[in-house]
Amino acid sequence: MRILLVEDEQKTGDYLKQDGLTGKQYALSEDYDVIILDVMLPGVDGWHIIEAVPRDQIEDRVKGLELGADDYLVKPFAFAELLARIKSLLRRGQQREDSNLISIANLELDIRKRRVTREGQRIDLTAKEFALMELFMRRRGEILPRALIASQVWDMNFDSDTNVVEVAIKRLRNKIDSNFTPKLIQNIRGMGYVLEVEDEA
Numbered sequence: 602m603r604i605l606l607v608e609d610e611q612k613t614g615d616y617l618k619q620d621g622l623t624g625k626q627y628a629l630s631e632d633y634d635v636i637i638l639d640v641m642l643p644g645v646d647g648w649h650i651i652e653a654v655p656r657d658q659i660e661d662r663v664k665g666l667e668l669g670a671d672d673y674l675v676k677p678f679a680f681a682e683l684l685a686r687i688k689s690l691l692r693r694g695q696q697r698e699d700s701n702l703i704s705i706a707n708l709e710l711d712i713r714k715r716r717v718t719r720e721g722q723r724i725d726l727t728a729k730e731f732a733l734m735e736l737f738m739r740r741r742g743e744i745l746p747r748a749l750i751a752s753q754v755w756d757m758n759f760d761s762d763t764n765v766v767e768v769a770i771k772r773l774r775n776k777i778d779s780n781f782t783p784k785l786i787q788n789i790r791g792m793g794y795v796l797e798v799e800d801e802a
Contacts, residue, residue, distance in 0.1 A: 703738040706783055706798050710738050719781050729754060730773050737786065737796035746793040770794060
């Protein structure tokens with residue numbers, strides 16, 4: 602777990618980042634699970650840092666939350682409360698992260714990072730292939746007609762004379778299924794396509 606703390610009070614700041622400019626550089630250059638930020642900082646104030654990537658009045662709390670903060674703790678505070686809030690935020694963050702991951706068998710799709718892996722190997726997809734894969738993953742087990750796929754992925758009315766869906770699925774299968782087992786993208790003749798483990802088809 603990576604935590605960035607930006608604080609200018611000497612008592613607290615002995616083991617924290619102490620100025621806004623340094624804090625902003627760290628916030629923008631690294632990925633942190635939690636950033637704890639004082640509003641009143643020399644160099645660049647905390648509001649500016651929140652906008653780029655709080656005091657005791659209600660307006661300040663609202664401003665901090667509207668600018669993107671997930672929580673607001675007023676000074677002076679007990680460190681036990683700070684730690685409890687950090688743990689709560691981390692739990693919520695993990696839940697959000699988990700909701701961005703969809704998997705079937707040994708295939709995993711990360712929606713937020715736009716990444717697909719199978720057996721831990723990264724698979725590079727085009728934007729349309731990723732959209733197609735996401736549609737299959739979200740509706741796994743459902744037979745998806747070509748017309749539905751065309752409207753969802755290409756935002757177009759299905760034309761029986763075009764083979765754009767078949768070509769795209771063939772390319773996707775080559776990337777997703779060719780070198781792996783079990784096979785996942787199944788062709789249901791006369792009906793459409795379904796994503797499910799081959800043995801279940």
